[in-house]
Amino acid sequence: MNNRRITLKDLAKELELSASTISRALDNHPGISPETKEKVKLKAEELGFTRNSIAASFRKSKTLTLAVIAPRIDIHFHSLVISGIEEYAYKTGYNVTIFQSRDSLKREKKITETLQNNMFGGVVICQASETKAYEHFKKLTKMKMPIVFYDRVPTGLEASKIIINDYESSFLATEHLIEMGCKRIAHIGGSQSTGIFKSRFEGYEAALKKHQLPVYKELVHFTKDLSYDEGVLTANKLLMGQPKPDGIFCSNDYTAVSAIQVFQKKGVKIPEQVAIVGFSNYPISKIIEPNLTTINDRAFDMGQAAAKLLIRQIEEEDDFIQSEIITIKTELLIRDSSRRK
Amino acid sequence: MNNRRITLKDLAKELELSASTISRALDNHPGISPETKEKVKLKAEELGFTRNSIAASFRKSKTLTLAVIAPRIDIHFHSLVISGIEEYAYKTGYNVTIFQSRDSLKREKKITETLQNNMFGGVVICQASETKAYEHFKKLTKMKMPIVFYDRVPTGLEASKIIINDYESSFLATEHLIEMGCKRIAHIGGSQSTGIFKSRFEGYEAALKKHQLPVYKELVHFTKDLSYDEGVLTANKLLMGQPKPDGIFCSNDYTAVSAIQVFQKKGVKIPEQVAIVGFSNYPISKIIEPNLTTINDRAFDMGQAAAKLLIRQIEEEDDFIQSEIITIKTELLIRDSSRRK
DNA sequence: AATCATTATGCAAACGTTTGCATATAAATT
DNA sequence: AATTTATATGCAAACGTTTGCATAATGATT
Numbered sequence: 001m002n003n004r005r006i007t008l009k010d011l012a013k014e015l016e017l018s019a020s021t022i023s024r025a026l027d028n029h030p031g032i033s034p035e036t037k038e039k040v041k042l043k044a045e046e047l048g049f050t051r052n053s054i055a056a057s058f059r060k061s062k063t064l065t066l067a068v069i070a071p072r073i074d075i076h077f078h079s080l081v082i083s084g085i086e087e088y089a090y091k092t093g094y095n096v097t098i099f100q101s102r103d104s105l106k107r108e109k110k111i112t113e114t115l116q117n118n119m120f121g122g123v124v125i126c127q128a129s130e131t132k133a134y135e136h137f138k139k140l141t142k143m144k145m146p147i148v149f150y151d152r153v154p155t156g157l158e159a160s161k162i163i164i165n166d167y168e169s170s171f172l173a174t175e176h177l178i179e180m181g182c183k184r185i186a187h188i189g190g191s192q193s194t195g196i197f198k199s200r201f202e203g204y205e206a207a208l209k210k211h212q213l214p215v216y217k218e219l220v221h222f223t224k225d226l227s228y229d230e231g232v233l234t235a236n237k238l239l240m241g242q243p244k245p246d247g248i249f250c251s252n253d254y255t256a257v258s259a260i261q262v263f264q265k266k267g268v269k270i271p272e273q274v275a276i277v278g279f280s281n282y283p284i285s286k287i288i289e290p291n292l293t294t295i296n297d298r299a300f301d302m303g304q305a306a307a308k309l310l311i312r313q314i315e316e317e318d319d320f321i322q323s324e325i326i327t328i329k330t331e332l333l334i335r336d337s338s339r340r341k
Numbered sequence: 342m343n344n345r346r347i348t349l350k351d352l353a354k355e356l357e358l359s360a361s362t363i364s365r366a367l368d369n370h371p372g373i374s375p376e377t378k379e380k381v382k383l384k385a386e387e388l389g390f391t392r393n394s395i396a397a398s399f400r401k402s403k404t405l406t407l408a409v410i411a412p413r414i415d416i417h418f419h420s421l422v423i424s425g426i427e428e429y430a431y432k433t434g435y436n437v438t439i440f441q442s443r444d445s446l447k448r449e450k451k452i453t454e455t456l457q458n459n460m461f462g463g464v465v466i467c468q469a470s471e472t473k474a475y476e477h478f479k480k481l482t483k484m485k486m487p488i489v490f491y492d493r494v495p496t497g498l499e500a501s502k503i504i505i506n507d508y509e510s511s512f513l514a515t516e517h518l519i520e521m522g523c524k525r526i527a528h529i530g531g532s533q534s535t536g537i538f539k540s541r542f543e544g545y546e547a548a549l550k551k552h553q554l555p556v557y558k559e560l561v562h563f564t565k566d567l568s569y570d571e572g573v574l575t576a577n578k579l580l581m582g583q584p585k586p587d588g589i590f591c592s593n594d595y596t597a598v599s600a601i602q603v604f605q606k607k608g609v610k611i612p613e614q615v616a617i618v619g620f621s622n623y624p625i626s627k628i629i630e631p632n633l634t635t636i637n638d639r640a641f642d643m644g645q646a647a648a649k650l651l652i653r654q655i656e657e658e659d660d661f662i663q664s665e666i667i668t669i670k671t672e673l674l675i676r677d678s679s680r681r682k
Numbered sequence: 683a684a685t686c687a688t689t690a691t692g693c694a695a696a697c698g699t700t701t702g703c704a705t706a707t708a709a710a711t712t
Numbered sequence: 713a714a715t716t717t718a719t720a721t722g723c724a725a726a727c728g729t730t731t732g733c734a735t736a737a738t739g740a741t742t
Contacts, residue, residue: 005459005484007698018722023700033720053458055698058399065438065460072424079420083413086441095460097406097438100427117394118346119406119436120730143346197511228628257628286626287569287598300415308716348728359692364730374690396728400697459698 006049015043023276024052065095066310067123069111071103071152076282077299078126081150084303085124092311094121105130112136115145122146122310124303127154129194129225146313155195158315161325162306166196169295169330170203173277174249176293176332178211180275180340182247183277186219188234188255190226197226200279219245226251231258239266246274247338253278253285256292260337275338290336298328355383364672366394406436407651410452412493414442417623418640419467421648422491425644426465435462436589446471453477456486460576462655463487465647470535470566487654489647496536501654502666503647505536510636510671511544514618515590517634517673519552520680521616523588527560529575529596531567538563541592541620553562559584563651567592572599580607588613588679594619597633616679631677639669 015022025032025040036155043049057063066089070078086096097120102109108128116139123140125147134157140147141159150162170213174222177185179244187204190197208215218241222231231250235258238245250256256278263274270276270290278285278294285292305326312318349360356363358377366373366381379675380461384390392573398404407430411419427437442449447591449469456464457480464481466488475498481488483502491503518526528545542561549556559582564571572591576599579586591597597619604615611631619626619635646667653659 008700009698019698020723021721022699023698024721027700031720036720040529041710049459052377052698053460054395054399054402054404055459055727056700058395058697058729059699059701061395061727063395073427074417074420074424076417079415079417082439083415083441086414090440095440095455097436098423098427099431099436100424105650114436115389116391118396119394173378226579261628263628279636284628285627287602288628289602302416326633346728349730350728360728361730362691364728365691368730372690377690393728396697397730398726399699400729400731402697445710 002145005052006047007052009311011040011043011047011049014047014056015039022076048116060136061118063119063121064093065097065120066099066307067099067115067120069099069101069108069123069125069127070074071126072100073098077151077280077297079174080094080299081126081303081306084300084305086303087282087300088304088307088313094307094311100335101128103128103130109136112140115140116143121146121314122148124148124150124310125207126151129191146310148310148313150302150306152194152196158323160309160323162302162309162328163196163325164302164328164330166197166199167203169279169297169332170200170249171207172332173279173293173295174204174207176334177212177247177275177277177338178213179337180247180271182245182275183213184216184219184243184245185213185247185249186216186245187221188226188231188248188250189220189222190251191216191224192222197251204249212234216243218242223255226255227257228254231255232262235259235262239268240262248274248276250276250278250315251278253292253294256294257284257288258339260288260290260292271336271338271340275340277338283331285333285335288337293335293338294333296331296333298330302328344382346393347388348393349390349566352381352384352388352390355388356380356478375531402458404462405460406438407648408438408440408456408461410442410464410466410468412467412469413441416440417637418621420494421640422467422590422644422647423439425641425646426648427644428641429431429645429648430652435648435652437648440470444469444471450477453481455488456481457484461486463489463651465489465491465644465651467492470532476480477548487651489651489654491643491647493535493537493558499664501650503643503650503665503669504537505665505669505671506645507540508544508547510620510638511541511590511592512548513544514546514620514636514671515548516552516632517675518588518590518616518618519554521588521617521679522613523586524554525557525560525584525586526554526588526590527579528562529567529579529589529591529600530561530563531592532565533563538567538592547629557584559583559598566595566656567596569595569599572596573603576600576603580604580609589615589617591617591619594621594623596631597635597678598625598629599630601631601633612677612679612681616681620678622674626674626676629678634676634679635674637672637674639671643669 008022011022012019026038089096099111134154148160153161189201192198221234278292281294281296285294349363353360354365366378430437440452475495489501494502530542533539562575589600619633622635622637626635
């Protein structure tokens, strides 16, 4: 029993045709007669022939594989984005290979080096938190690798990006708290060296100013990475300090959930005494009681948009476009943690 | 300005050596003199040469890419497993390409067909819930594609598998409730046509029997997919029905959380009046109040183990082994939802 | 000095597919 | 009947790397 894979040549011999004819027949090339196509396809099915994609990629020097670099894939936001990327890629015949930078610049660099090995048609990137310089990305651009950034995108680098309007979303979230009657609105924010968290703070600030509310610096706290535990610490500070907040806008849902719990434990009524809004629409926001008002950042849609844009770039549909920035529409999901009366 | 990629031949010409020498030098082949190696590596660095992996894969007819088929990657368990796979693969120089079956048999079949295109050295699979026959997997085996299954594994198919001991874990979880003094322990389970959920029920049953406790069929409820909403429905049934449970063992954390909430809302004290245990150690289990006692299924470790086993199979280190089943150790994380006194 | 062993490098074929061009045959047009 | 056009298929080279084998150059052994 011969266990070699069936190749085009085997099919050719079997059918007394040339390999090129077989290849074209399977491609539905117009120059091949319908009868031959039929015969070839039947035989291919019969012998269980499948193209060797490696050989094809090699010959055409192009692949149908996309790379994704995310800080980590076990963070719900990223797993949703990747899910969106995979979904779109699957429909268009592309594969998706994933890499985790684990927020390490060193690892991110290593990965971008790997990407130079011709295996990938393009790459979707959410940069590591450590990354402040972009030389390694520029190297990719130099070798004409299409890139689409998402979420944490490099500032000051001309590149395609999929983002949400963090400023505006935060503005709306804060304005919602104001509409609910809050006067002393606190903010639990993320590291201000990360663009998106800076924008979220600025949106919050702008909303307060627009409505002539004071920005108490005692009510603004920045955490290192918006973890649940940091949220607990920060919420306790707010609980103890002065002035007492009657609303909190948090830059993510974890800190918002911790705030709900800390305040509730002290007998503070949510949303009556303190209204709370989060950011990202994590699964827990629908489970925590009261359900958390939050910003739906449409991570899955971001992923789909990223894949779509990247593939368009790879296939050079509009080769006069150098870069493109797409902003995904967010929505404020009003739930019980902020709904008054 | 010539924009072609640098190839071995270019390097060869530049250094007045043959392509084979270059290739071997970069590979640290013993037959090449140290001086030549040094020269070659320097020049490669200088010209920014990177191997064309496609060409190499083609020539060697082997790739360093693993495929993963998961039902979906935005489920925390799977994203953790994939994270583990990626971590191990990264360290061993493999890439990881992901596919989502979305629990559809049709899509799973389509994906397994794609896998026959020579692009992958092996595949890690968690089968779709719809899948009951394994012909499409057998096709892969027939073409000598190494496979490792995890979590939802095919029964009655000789294959390598990474599993946890669902039966024993559930037994221990239930026994824990018994030790806490529970006499009427309910079970919220998953579809009994899925092996792992059947085993979890059986472990629960066995623990009750061992301790001569009755298995009230009014206290055993199977849901379709263990969703939060189904959990709410089921918990309400338990709350209204007879006999009243004083403990609940749930086959996942979502239903356990919903049970906590439903009972709490009716003023039932957790764990004093009803003790609750979940399964899987989802992030929410550490956040819900009281914190949920649950089984840590070590998803990340499962992923690492799967990658390790798969790569061992690909590299045929023990080619006399036909298949291997690895059971990952679980642990019962005792938290406040079941801790009495 | 002749032979053998060792070390370093090169030659050339091969992997399976795709594709521009050539060719053969049949059909249509003069 | 001769020429043009259309249709269907084949030829052969190419993509960049790897690898078994051959060869050249050097050093060691008789």
